[in-house]
Amino acid sequence: MLMENKAENKAVFDAESAKEVVKELRDSFVTGKTKSHRWRVTQLKAMLKMLDENEPQIVAALRDDLSKPEFESSLYEIQMLKNSCRLALKEMNHWMMPEKAKTSLTTFPSSAEIVSEPLGVVLVISAWNYPFLLSLDPVVGAISAGNAIVLKPSEMAPASSSLIAKLVADYLDSSCIKVVEGAVPETSALLEQKWDKILYTGNGRVARIVMAAAAKHLTPVVLELGGKSPVIVDSNINLKVATRRIIAGKWGCNNGQACISPDYIITTKDYATKLVDSFKCELERFYGKDPLESKDLSRIVNSNHFDRLSKLMDEEKVSSKIVHGGQRNEKNLQIAPTIFLDVPVNSLIMKEEIFGPLLPIITVDKVEQSFDLIHSSGGKPLAAYLFTNNKKLKRKFVETVSAGGLVVNDTAVHLAIHSLPFGGVGESGMGSYHGKFSFDAFSHKKAVLYRGFAGDAFLRYPPYTPGKLTLLQALLSGSIVGIIRALLGWFWA
Amino acid sequence: MLSSMEKSIAELRETFKNGGTKSISWRKSQLKALLQLINQNEDSIFKALDQDLGKSPVESYRDEVGVLKKSVTYTLSCLEKWVAPKKAEVPLLFFPAKAEVMPQPLGVVLIFSSWNFPFTLALDPLIGAISAGNTVLLKPSDLAPACMSFLVETIPKYLDNKAVKVLAGGADIGERLLQLKWDKIFFTGSPRVGRLVMAAAAKHLTPVTLELGGKSPAIVDTLSTTPSKAKVTAKRIVGGKWGPCTGQACIAIDYVLVEEKLASTLIELLKKTIKRFYGENIKSLKNISRIVNKHQFQRLVNLLKDPNVADSIVYGGSVDEEKLVIEPTILLDPPLDSEIMSEEIFGPLLPIITLKNIEESIDFINSKSNPLVIYAFTEDDTFKKRILSETSSGTVTFNDSMVQYRYSI
Numbered sequence: 043m044l045m046e047n048k049a050e051n052k053a054v055f056d057a058e059s060a061k062e063v064v065k066e067l068r069d070s071f072v073t074g075k076t077k078s079h080r081w082r083v084t085q086l087k088a089m090l091k092m093l094d095e096n097e098p099q100i101v102a103a104l105r106d107d108l109s110k111p112e113f114e115s116s117l118y119e120i121q122m123l124k125n126s127c128r129l130a131l132k133e134m135n136h137w138m139m140p141e142k143a144k145t146s147l148t149t150f151p152s153s154a155e156i157v158s159e160p161l162g163v164v165l166v167i168s169a170w171n172y173p174f175l176l177s178l179d180p181v182v183g184a185i186s187a188g189n190a191i192v193l194k195p196s197e198m199a200p201a202s203s204s205l206i207a208k209l210v211a212d213y214l215d216s217s218c219i220k221v222v223e224g225a226v227p228e229t230s231a232l233l234e235q236k237w238d239k240i241l242y243t244g245n246g247r248v249a250r251i252v253m254a255a256a257a258k259h260l261t262p263v264v265l266e267l268g269g270k271s272p273v274i275v276d277s278n279i280n281l282k283v284a285t286r287r288i289i290a291g292k293w294g295c296n297n298g299q300a301c302i303s304p305d306y307i308i309t310t311k312d313y314a315t316k317l318v319d320s321f322k323c324e325l326e327r328f329y330g331k332d333p334l335e336s337k338d339l340s341r342i343v344n345s346n347h348f349d350r351l352s353k354l355m356d357e358e359k360v361s362s363k364i365v366h367g368g369q370r371n372e373k374n375l376q377i378a379p380t381i382f383l384d385v386p387v388n389s390l391i392m393k394e395e396i397f398g399p400l401l402p403i404i405t406v407d408k409v410e411q412s413f414d415l416i417h418s419s420g421g422k423p424l425a426a427y428l429f430t431n432n433k434k435l436k437r438k439f440v441e442t443v444s445a446g447g448l449v450v451n452d453t454a455v456h457l458a459i460h461s462l463p464f465g466g467v468g469e470s471g472m473g474s475y476h477g478k479f480s481f482d483a484f485s486h487k488k489a490v491l492y493r494g495f496a497g498d499a500f501l502r503y504p505p506y507t508p509g510k511l512t513l514l515q516a517l518l519s520g521s522i523v524g525i526i527r528a529l530l531g532w533f534w535a
Numbered sequence: 536m537l538s539s540m541e542k543s544i545a546e547l548r549e550t551f552k553n554g555g556t557k558s559i560s561w562r563k564s565q566l567k568a569l570l571q572l573i574n575q576n577e578d579s580i581f582k583a584l585d586q587d588l589g590k591s592p593v594e595s596y597r598d599e600v601g602v603l604k605k606s607v608t609y610t611l612s613c614l615e616k617w618v619a620p621k622k623a624e625v626p627l628l629f630f631p632a633k634a635e636v637m638p639q640p641l642g643v644v645l646i647f648s649s650w651n652f653p654f655t656l657a658l659d660p661l662i663g664a665i666s667a668g669n670t671v672l673l674k675p676s677d678l679a680p681a682c683m684s685f686l687v688e689t690i691p692k693y694l695d696n697k698a699v700k701v702l703a704g705g706a707d708i709g710e711r712l713l714q715l716k717w718d719k720i721f722f723t724g725s726p727r728v729g730r731l732v733m734a735a736a737a738k739h740l741t742p743v744t745l746e747l748g749g750k751s752p753a754i755v756d757t758l759s760t761t762p763s764k765a766k767v768t769a770k771r772i773v774g775g776k777w778g779p780c781t782g783q784a785c786i787a788i789d790y791v792l793v794e795e796k797l798a799s800t801l802i803e804l805l806k807k808t809i810k811r812f813y814g815e816n817i818k819s820l821k822n823i824s825r826i827v828n829k830h831q832f833q834r835l836v837n838l839l840k841d842p843n844v845a846d847s848i849v850y851g852g853s854v855d856e857e858k859l860v861i862e863p864t865i866l867l868d869p870p871l872d873s874e875i876m877s878e879e880i881f882g883p884l885l886p887i888i889t890l891k892n893i894e895e896s897i898d899f900i901n902s903k904s905n906p907l908v909i910y911a912f913t914e915d916d917t918f919k920k921r922i923l924s925e926t927s928s929g930t931v932t933f934n935d936s937m938v939q940y941r942y943s944i
Contacts, residue, residue: 257734490923491931495763514597
């Protein structure tokens with residue numbers, strides 16, 4: 043009896059429901075409410091309050107979903123979100139101002155500007171690995187640009203999804219910002235609707251589905267995907283600092299389950315042993331002798347991913363290449379930081395994005411050969427890293443490696459620099475956000491030209507004569523002498 | 536066994552991979568070569584445009600040759616600045632780190648151009664793609680066959696064949712090209728085909744730029760100012776409707792919104808201007824392009840078939856099927872649910888919609904999908920602000936038409 047009642051009461055979120063949600067938001071948007079500076083400010087301030095007043099709950103949800111250490115939750119999710127809100131609050135006035143554009147002599151007198159306007163009703167689809175950051179950071183951008191928003195958090199981080207839904211309803215304006223929870227059916231229902239923009243964070247397979255759905259409505263998209271982010275390690279560097287930074291970017295970021303985690307390392311045959319030893323030393327310092335006991339590592343998100351990673355580790359010709367780690371605990375969904383040396387380049391672990399605590403090291407004879415290896419490895423990654431003191435190598439790296447973002451002598455930190463656009467290229471995505479780029483991602487840049495009635499150029503209009511043609515040619519070329527000559531010719535003709 | 540199409544694309548990919556398009560000197564040399572191509576072949580270009588569209592040399596220079604020359608020259612002068620990395624601010628926390636944003640070419644780019652401005656819409660995106668260091672496959676529209684042939688024959692004589700290729704053909708070639716993987720697709724055309732392009736691009740996660748269209752309205756609020764301003768308004772509306780390819784332009788004025796009491800003044804001014812610019816009637820029509828082909832001609836004629844629409848014609852309406860000519864035609868208040876008021880017209884038919892109060896034009900425009908341009912002839916600053924903030928369009932131009940494109944930089 044109770045089961046039947048439950049089944050009746052649970053509302054199904056289907057295409058009709060999605061349509062209603064979009065209609066409600068569009069009606070709100072049309073009133074102009076979200077366009078006002080005041081609305082945007084109150085929403086961002088409310089979000090700050092929300093983060094301030096619920097830190098323990100957010101940390102707890104992340105621990106439930108990912109066993110994420112409190113340190114990571116506080117720093118990489120809550121603090122980064124707060125920074126985003128604060129930056130938007132500080133800079134929004136400036137971002138919202140029209141930008142003056144240059145006009146040319148040919149349209150004198152005129153003035154031109156580029157006006158940022160909200161796109162309208164936008165959809166944010168987020169991922170499970172940084173469930174708060176990847177849900178709410180795009181929302182900060184969409185709010186600052188004056189849009190109405192639907193947020194679809196990932197169902198693979200259920201505690202976070204449900205907390206986000208509750209907090210957004212409690213703190214933000216639910217006539218303009220809504221959370222829809224769910225999995226594939228709910229996402230599909232949302233994707234059938236017409237949005238003014240979709241920002242999706244996730245993998246390439248689903249991104250293709252999102253873009254194909256968007257194509258039906260000519261909806262522009264930002265796709266934040268991933269890839270195999272390589273780390274080139276040169277010799278003659280401060281090895282201790284480099285190792286620590288790689289560890290922080292790999293296992294310190296959700297235990298390798300991050301889009302910009304160092305995926306694999308390329309170093310020279312000569313340097314490999316030193317590098318492996320340095321890793322062993324620093325990994326023990328960070329996580330102790332038995333990393334499965336450490337409280338400072340996230341777990342693997344679920345058994346599907348655990349099995350996926352196990353398969354990568356157990357592949358023949360790969361499992362024998364483990365030089366450190368390899369311990370697993372299936373019940374607790376834990377895999378220890380594991381390093382491989384010289385796995386075959388065509389192995390699974392070198393073909394797909396790892397997204398976990400496994401780190402292959404590939405060796406080459408000369409460090410310059412790293413570039414060929416990266417280019418031959420398939421799609422352009424979201425990030426690429428280089429540790430070196432060699433200026434020439436730095437220059438070659440920056441000029442030839444194509445990736446969303448590059449960092450020299452560190453990993454992952456570029457995420458925190460708001461003056462840099464964060465996004466991919468090719469298989470790692472399209473579009474970008476963070477800082478003002480978020481505001482721009484959710485705005486339409488409208489071109490505006492102001493003309494007066496003076497100075498009407500008669501030669502634009504018919505009847506078209508050869509004289510007019512000559513004068514037009516001179517005018518369009520901008521050459522003063524040409525214009526004078528043509529005018530003289532015209533008058534004396 | 537690779538088809539010749541696939542071989543061409545493989546060559547473009549190889550050229551890009553080998554860094555053939557990277558250097559600033561290569562990009563500049565290609566841009567200069569393009570300028571030479573245009574300068575040395577102006578007459579052939581005029582001839583092809585006349586053949587395909589009946590465009591006169593002045594229109595061809597104003598809207599195609601001149602625009603392109605300006606674009607190449609401007610790009611050449613700015614290229615080094617555009618290519619240079621831009622410094623980005625780094626927070627104190629990261630001192631002494633440095634950051635920059637660095638433009639990189641995407642790789643192999645596909646450009647689809649349309650038939651109404653067959654040179655501008657093919658070569659202007661090409662200028663962009665080359666200046667950014669990409670290799671390019673250009674697929675011009677076969678609905679402007681003389682222009683397409685010109686591009687196919689002439690581009691290889693001036694530009695680097697390993698990096699820039701032109702492919703002739705129709706929709707079937709376009710479909711085959713869309714199956715392949717590109718690093719970017721630039722498409723100019725209709726929203727219907729735009730959807731197909733984006734759907735095909737989605738399979739490869741290829742970013743796209745889609746230049747489409749819509750019903751671009753002209754709001755007219757300057758007829759009761761001075762007679763000279765009223766005259767200039769009329770000239771600019773006529774020039775913005777029939778000037779570009781007889782209305783077959785994405786940014787041509789599609790329809791006009793005006794207050795009821797001023798409608799007859801406007802119509803009289805428009806009639807006078809049309810006669811002066813283009814001739815008294817269809818037999819003496821000059822200085823104006825023709826309809827591109829029978830299919831488009833029939834589509835436009837069909838818009839006038841609805842008896843309620845035909846009844847609203849107040850000027851023009853004559854057609855010449857053999858010459859593919861439709862004279863400049865004005866309609867007064869055709870039914871709002873007729874096809875001529877729901878589809879993008881893309882031709883020489885100008886509906887005038889009357890309103891009680893010109894401010895109603897904002898709601899009227901918002902009841903339709905976002906246009907590419909909104910033209911507003913008004914000197915009322917408050918109204919201008921309302922138009923800017925309460926409507927959404929690609930562009931807004933006040934008190935003129937077309938110039939935002941022709942003379943934009």
